[in-house]
Amino acid sequence: MILGVIADDFTGATDVASMLVRAGMRTVQVLGVPQGALPEADAIVVALKSRTTAPEAAVRESLGALAALRAAGARQIYFKYCSTFDSTPRGNIGPVTDALMQALGTDLTIACPAFPENGRTVFRGHLFVGDALLSESGMRQHPLTPMTDANLVRVLQAQTAQRVGLLRHDTVAQGAAAARARLQALQAEGVSIAVADAVDNGDLLTLAEACAELPLVTAGSGVALGLPPAYARRGWLRPDAQAAALPAVRGASAVVSGSCSEATNAQVARWLHNGGAAVQVDPLALHEGRQTAAGLLLKAEQMLQQQPVLVYATAAPERVGAVQQALGVQAAGELVEQALARIAAGLVQAGVRRLVVAGGETSGAVVQALDVQQLRIGPSICPGVPWTAARDAASGDTLLLALKSGNFGGPDFFREALALAGHAP
Numbered sequence: 001m002i003l004g005v006i007a008d009d010f011t012g013a014t015d016v017a018s019m020l021v022r023a024g025m026r027t028v029q030v031l032g033v034p035q036g037a038l039p040e041a042d043a044i045v046v047a048l049k050s051r052t053t054a055p056e057a058a059v060r061e062s063l064g065a066l067a068a069l070r071a072a073g074a075r076q077i078y079f080k081y082c083s084t085f086d087s088t089p090r091g092n093i094g095p096v097t098d099a100l101m102q103a104l105g106t107d108l109t110i111a112c113p114a115f116p117e118n119g120r121t122v123f124r125g126h127l128f129v130g131d132a133l134l135s136e137s138g139m140r141q142h143p144l145t146p147m148t149d150a151n152l153v154r155v156l157q158a159q160t161a162q163r164v165g166l167l168r169h170d171t172v173a174q175g176a177a178a179a180r181a182r183l184q185a186l187q188a189e190g191v192s193i194a195v196a197d198a199v200d201n202g203d204l205l206t207l208a209e210a211c212a213e214l215p216l217v218t219a220g221s222g223v224a225l226g227l228p229p230a231y232a233r234r235g236w237l238r239p240d241a242q243a244a245a246l247p248a249v250r251g252a253s254a255v256v257s258g259s260c261s262e263a264t265n266a267q268v269a270r271w272l273h274n275g276g277a278a279v280q281v282d283p284l285a286l287h288e289g290r291q292t293a294a295g296l297l298l299k300a301e302q303m304l305q306q307q308p309v310l311v312y313a314t315a316a317p318e319r320v321g322a323v324q325q326a327l328g329v330q331a332a333g334e335l336v337e338q339a340l341a342r343i344a345a346g347l348v349q350a351g352v353r354r355l356v357v358a359g360g361e362t363s364g365a366v367v368q369a370l371d372v373q374q375l376r377i378g379p380s381i382c383p384g385v386p387w388t389a390a391r392d393a394a395s396g397d398t399l400l401l402a403l404k405s406g407n408f409g410g411p412d413f414f415r416e417a418l419a420l421a422g423h424a425p
Contacts, residue, residue, distance in 0.1 A: 001038070001040075001041065001042065001043065001044055001069070001072050001073050001074045001075075002025070002042050002043060002074070002075050002076070002231055002236050002237055003020070003025070003042070003043040003044075003074060003075065003076050003077075003078060003227060003231075004043070004044055004046070004065075004066075004069030004070070004072070004074030004076070004077050004078070005017070005020075005043065005044070005045040005046065005077075005078040005079075005080055005224075006046050006048065006062050006065045006066060006069070006077065006078070006079050006080065006096075006100070007045055007046065007047050007048060007080040007081075008048055008050045008051040008058070008062075008079075008080065008081050008082075008092065008093075008096070009047070009048070009049060009050070009051045009082070009360035009361070009363075009364060010031070010047045010049065010360060010363040010364040010367055010403050011357075011359070011360040011363045011385075011403045011404055011405040011406075011408075012047075012051075012080055012081065012082055012220075012221070012360060012405065013029050013045045013046070013047030013048075013080070013403075014029060014045075014047075014375065014377065014385065014386055014388055014402075014403045015080075015220075015221040015384040015385065015405060015408070016045060016078070016080045016220075016221040016224045017029050017043070017045045017375075017377040017386065017388075018221070018377060018380050018384060018385065018386035019221045019222070019224040019225045019384070020042075020043045020045075020224055020227070020228060020377070021243045021244045021377045021378070021386065022225070022244070022380060023225060023226075023227075023228035023229060023239065024228055024232075024237070024239025024240050024241065024243050025041075025042040025043045025228050025237065025239070025240070025243060026041045026042045026043070026240055026243050027041055027042065027043045027044075027045060027243065027377045028041040028043075028044055028045070028374055028375070028376060028377070029044075029045045029046075029047055029374065029375040029376075029377060029388065030044060030045070030046050030047065030373070030374055031047050031367055031368075031372055031373055031374065031375070032046075032047070032048070032049075032373075033046070033048070033061055033064040033065050033068065034046060034065065034068035034069075037072075038068060038069075038072045039374060042237060042240075044069060044072065044074070045080075045377075046065040046068070046069065047364075047367075048061050048062065048065060049361075049364040050062065050092060050096070051081070051082070051086055051087075051092065051145070051360065052088070052092075052144050052145060052361070053092070055090050055091040055092050055095040055096075058091065058092035058095065058096055059092075059095050059096055059099045062079070062096045062099060062100060063099055063100075063103060066100060066103055066104075075236065076212070076213075076214070076215065076216075076217065076227075077100065077104060077215065077216050077217075078216075078217045078218075078219065078223075078224065078227075079096060079097060079100055079216065079217070079218040079219075080218075080219065080220065080221060080224075081093050081113065081218070081219075081220060082113065082220060082360075082405070083113045083114070083115040083118060083120040083220035083221065083222065083384075083407075084113065084120065084127070084129060084134060084137075084139045084147060084407065085113045085127055085134070085147065085152060085155065085220075086139075086142070086144075086145040086147065087145055087147075087155065087159065088145055089158060089159070090159065091159050093111070093156065093159060093218070094156055094158075094159025094160035095159065095160070097109065097111070097160065097193060097216075097218050098160050098161070098162060100216055100218075101162075101192065101216060104215040104216050105215070106214070106215040106216055107187065107192050108183060108186075108187045108191075108192060108194075108214065109192070109193055109194075109211075109214060109215075109216045109217060109218055110167065110183070110193070110194050110195070110196045110207065110211055110214075110217060110218065110219065110223075111152065111156055111164075111193050111194070111195050111196065111218050111219070112195070112196040112197075112198055112207060112218075112219045112220065112222070112223055113127060113152070113219065113220035113222075114127075114196075114197075114198035114199070114203070114204065114219075114220060114222045114223075115220050115221055115222040115383070115384065116198065116199060116200050116201055116203075116204070116222065117201070117222075117383035117384075118383050118384055118407075118408060120220065120222070121198065121199045121200075122152065122195070122196065122197050122198050122199070123169055123197055123199055124166070124168060124169070124197065125151055125152050125153045125166045125168075125195050125197070126150045126151055126152065127150050127152055128150070133150035134147050134149075134150040135147060135148050135149055135150045136150075138261060138262040138407075139407075141317045142261075143260060143320050143321075143324060143329060143333070144329065144333065144361075152195045153165070153166055153195050156193060156195065160193065162192035162193055163190050163191045163192055163193075164191065164192075164193045164194075164195060165186045165189070165191030165193070165194050165195070166194065166195050166197075167179060167182055167183060167186070167194045167195065167196040167197060168197055169197035169198075169199060169203070172196065172197055172198065172203050172206055172207065173203070175206060176206050176207075176209035176210040177210075179196075179206055179207060179210035180210040180211075183210065183211075193218075198222065198223075201222075201225065204222045204223050204225050204226050205225070205226040205229070206226070207223055207226065208223050208224075208225070208226025208227045208229075208230045209226060209229075209230045209233075211223070212227060212230035212231065212234065221384055243377075244377070244378050244379045244380075244386070245378070246376065246378035246379070246387060246388075246389045246400065247389060247398050248422055249353040249354065249397070249398050249399070249400050249421070249422070250353065251351050251352060251353030251354070251397075252304050252308070252347075252350070252351050252352045252353065252354075253308040253352060253353075253354040253355075253356075253418045253421070253423040254300070254304065254308055254309050254310070254311070254344075254347045254352045254354075254355055254356070255271070255308065255309070255310040255311070255312075255355075255356040255357075255358070255414050255418075256310075256311050256312075256340050256343065256344045256347075256355065256356070256357050256358070256362065256366060257310065257311070257312040257313070257314045257357075257358035257359065257362070258312075258313050258314070258336055258337060258340050258357075258358065258359040258361065258362030258365075259314060259358045259359030259360075259362065259404075259405075259406030260313075260314055260315055260316075260317070260320045260359075260406070261359075261406030261407045262407070263406060263407050263408060263409060263410075263413075264314050264358045264359065264404075264406045264407075264409075265314055265315075265316060266411045267358070267409060267410075267411055267412075267413050267414055268310065268312050268314045269411075270411040270412055270414075270415075271310050271414050271415070272310075274415070276307070276308070276309075276310055276414075277303040277304075277306070277307050277308065277309045277310065278303075278309065278310040278311070278312060279296055279299050279300045279303070279309065279310070279311045279312075280312060280313075281296060281311065281312065281313040281336065281339055281340065281343075282313075283313065283323045283327065283332055283335055283336050284323060284326060284327070286335055286336070286339055287326075287327055287335060293338075293339040293342040293343055293346075294342075296311065296339070296343055297342070297343045297346040297347070300343065300346075300347060301346070301347070301350050304347065304350060304351075304352070308418055308423065309347075310414065311340065311343050311344075311347075312358075313336045313339075313340060314358070333361060336362075337361055337362055337364075337365040338365065340362055340365065340366065341362075341365040341366050341368065341369035342369065344357065344366040344369060344370065345366075345369040345370055348370060348392060348394075348399060349394060353397060353398070353399055353400060354400045354402075354418060354421045354422070354423055355399065355400070355401050355402070356401075356402040356404065356414055356417050356418070357401065357402065357403050357404065358404045358406060359404070359405075359406045360405055360406065363403040363404070366403075367390075367401070367403070370390070370392070370393065370399070371393040372390045372391075372393070372399075372401070374390065375388040375389065375390050375401065376388060376389045376390075378400075379420065381402060381404075381409070381413065381416060381417045381420055382408060382409045382410065382413060382416070383408070384405065384408050385402060385403075385404045385405070385408050385409060385413075385417075386402070387400050387401070387402050387417070387420065387421055388400070388401050388402070388403070389401075400421050402417050402421070404417075
């Protein structure tokens with residue numbers, strides 16, 4: 001193994017894995033802290049569900065993943081978080097980074113959530129989503145990790161006792177040697193974590209080359225795009241042109257959506273506008289017993305006989321806020337996740353073999369309900385979202401899963417995903 005990745009949620013894990021496969025690395029995703037021997041691959045991505053857990057739990061799981069990856073011989077460790085730097089004032093990006101640095105015995109790393117292909121760029125330490133600052137984007141209303149400050153140096157400094165500095169774009173633009181020299185200068189000044197600017201893929205390639213020999217890199221998925229060529233230049237990797245090949249499957253198709261992001265709201269709206277079959281999950285109705293997971297599943301199964309079906313709890317921010325006020329933020333989230341996970345497992349039992357899941361928390365709940373242990377990473381549907389292949393624990397059949405971060409994909413993502421997996425629109 002060359003690279004060991006620790007991702008703080010399930011969709012983020014497939015996101016970074018897709019970047020590695022795209023550049024020719026044979027990549028396997030493992031769900032949860034690994035138990036026993038890891039599979040053979042160029043890169044192993046450990047998918048945790050630690051983005052919104054208590055910092056102590058996030059640190060404990062991350063160190064468990066680190067131990068497994070180091071035991072398997074990983075040359076470099078990559079801590080992957082969201083391209084919108086999702087976090088709370090307590091963490092978990094800062095605390096996990098601190099713990100990994102201490103365990104690896106290193107006092108220098110970078111922090112770079114940039115993913116320009118999806119509109120996430122960092123300039124002078126400020127994170128942009130498209131043309132808007134992070135604090136002025138839809139992330140300011142995120143139900144679990146609202147981001148109200150775009151200054152990443154300030155955001156990260158509040159989460160760590162280590163000194164946070166800035167690797168500015170004018171230095172990155174001069175190339176890998178200049179970036180590496182500036183990192184060394186920052187280190188001499190007492191900086192341990194350098195927020196790195198990046199506004200395009202060229203900057204990501206530069207940063208990857210500059211950091212390819214650091215024990216630890218912390219970033220969104222973007223920097224991972226540049227690591228395989230950097231490894232190849234060092235003679236560590238021979239890129240595989242067939243790294244993304246997946247087997248064909250036969251069976252029904254479905255979409256399960258729990259994300260309430262702007263992008264996913266637009267995708268659900270487009271599906272409904274085009275007349276797609278759909279079942280809406282109402283959290284208040286679930287809480288009051290007017291809806292049940294079993295009843296919703298039965299309705300979805302009836303629709304599934306004719307066409308792909310969408311089961312969704314996706315809603316506008318004002319509706320989400322009303323539900324959270326009535327039930328509490330954590331209780332509302334867990335109620336929806338559990339219902340969608342039960343429905344997804346029922347759909348697979350009913351013959352679904354292509355399943356799209358929208359939302360990081362929802363994806364984590366679904367793969368756990370399906371008892372999926374490993375995912376083989378396949379072709380990208382859009383930047384950051386690949387199809388993956390798993391073994392259905394009940395039937396033994398191959399199951400194709402697309403685990404989508406809520407913020408990713410265009411309005412037609414659901415239709416495009418199913419078409420790429422062999423289900424004609």
